[in-house]
Amino acid sequence: MNSETLFARLLELLPSETIHMQKKKFYTFDCGPDRSILLVTSGLLMTVRSAEDGRCIGTALCEPNTMVGFSGFYGVVKEVTFYAIEPTTVQLIPTRAMNELLQSDPELSYAMLIWLSKRHFTLLDDLEACALLPLEERIAFFENKIESLEGPKPADISNVCLSIALGVHPVSVSRVLKKPKKKTEK
16 A cells, blocks of 8 residues: 555544645644644645754655654654645644554554655665765755655745755855856766
8 A cells, every 4th residue: 555545544534634834834733642643635844853052953854645743652742843845734633543543454554554664764864865965965965855755846945944954054055055066077
């Protein structure tokens, strides 16, 4: 079962509330056992966390058919903050209802396990690939990641969005983007 089919079935079988998010805005949700899990149905979000110095650092991209907020499955309430790269719609699904459904439906449970495993390893691969690169290459990696997403691409990625995604100051991004590109030799 692919992710599109998995999430369509979950939305068909579970109650949910629709939330619309505006582009270039931050949103915070509490996820946990008595809260909700978020399913992105359209648009593009970036999960963010706060650094010790107050900067926001992007942790993951959330395109359609991406879920966030699984801490409720293991009994922990967590605050999850998002930055809307594009106008985005999410469905809030009650964690308890999803938990009960997954416990009663082995096929859905298995499909969720596969999706979560792929998501986990994609995030680890992205972190490993980008962690030690110079800023110019990290910007290119992020831009390539955006281009590789399924569905419509954002019309523009602002320097602020890039700075959040990479955990650097917007001026640093501006400086790198203003530098003339080095010609590659063949």
